[in-house]
Amino acid sequence: xxxxxxxxxxxxxxxxxxxxxxxxxxxxxxxxxxxxxxxxxxxxxxxxxxxxxxxxxxxxxxxxxxxxxxxxxxxxxxxxxxxxxxxxxxxxxxxxxxxxxxxxxxxxxxxxxxxxxxxxxxxxxxxxxxxxxxxxxxxxxxxxxxxxxxxxxxxxxxxxxxxxxxxxxxxxxxx
Numbered sequence: 062x063x064x065x066x067x068x069x070x071x072x073x074x075x076x077x078x079x080x081x082x083x084x085x086x087x088x089x090x091x092x093x094x095x096x097x098x099x100x101x102x103x104x105x106x107x108x109x110x111x112x113x114x115x116x117x118x119x120x121x122x123x124x125x126x127x128x129x130x131x132x133x134x135x136x137x138x139x140x141x142x143x144x145x146x147x148x149x150x151x152x153x154x155x156x157x158x159x160x161x162x163x164x165x166x167x168x169x170x171x172x173x174x175x176x177x178x179x180x181x182x183x184x185x186x187x188x189x190x191x192x193x194x195x196x197x198x199x200x201x202x203x204x205x206x207x208x209x210x211x212x213x214x215x216x217x218x219x220x221x222x223x224x225x226x227x228x229x230x231x232x233x234x235x236x
Contacts, residue, residue, distance in 0.1 A: 070091075072132070072145035072147060075092065076132065081094060083095050083096060083097040083098075084128060086146070086148045087146060088146050088195075089145065090145070095149065098182075098184065099185075101212055102182050105210065105212070106127050106128075110125040110126065110152050117154075121157045123177070124168075125152055126152065126153050127151065128150075129149065129150070129176075130147055130148070130149045131149075131172050131173075131174065131175060131179075132147040132171070132172070132173045133145065133148075133175065133202055134173070148199075151182045152180040153178065153180070154178035154179075155174075155176055177205050178208070179196055179204050179206075180210065181195065181209050182212065183209060183211045183212065185213065189209070189211070192209060193209060196208075196220050200220060200222045201222075205221070
């Protein structure tokens with residue numbers, strides 16, 4: 062993951078910048094570019110979103126999105142301003158009632174709310190601590206479930222608010 066650190070970039074300034082490929086995230090004043098997803102990563106991401114949507118979309122239970130930007134505004138604490146994140150998880154799931162549909166029934170381009178479930182698929186070039194930090198940030202701001210999928214280790218770690226991680230799967234079968 063590469064980083065660029067303009068001297069005084071704000072969340073609002075970051076959001077005005079053009080999108081990058083691969084996507085960039087804004088975390089506490091710094092820009093981090095995520096690695097480009099590779100084949101196994103992309104296939105799992107697609108299968109996850111398709112699987113959730115096959116079960117939940119027609120019944121209007123939930124909707125899964127691949128690589129959707131979710132923005133968390135900065136929060137003031139005493140005299141300092143903390144945060145401001147705009148992150149792009151590999152997959153996010155929103156409960157139907159929380160999706161900010163537009164007047165015409167379409168999904169908006171910008172989501173300024175937390176997802177109900179965030180999923181990160183660890184790429185070989187990524188640092189697990191950076192990805193876990195994003196999951197924990199989501200949990201602190203309302204997300205109810207976070208998954209870290211490590212294809213190289215063949216496991217899924219589940220994160221729930223206020224609990225230690227749970228190892229769900231010890232060996233992910235081939236895609």
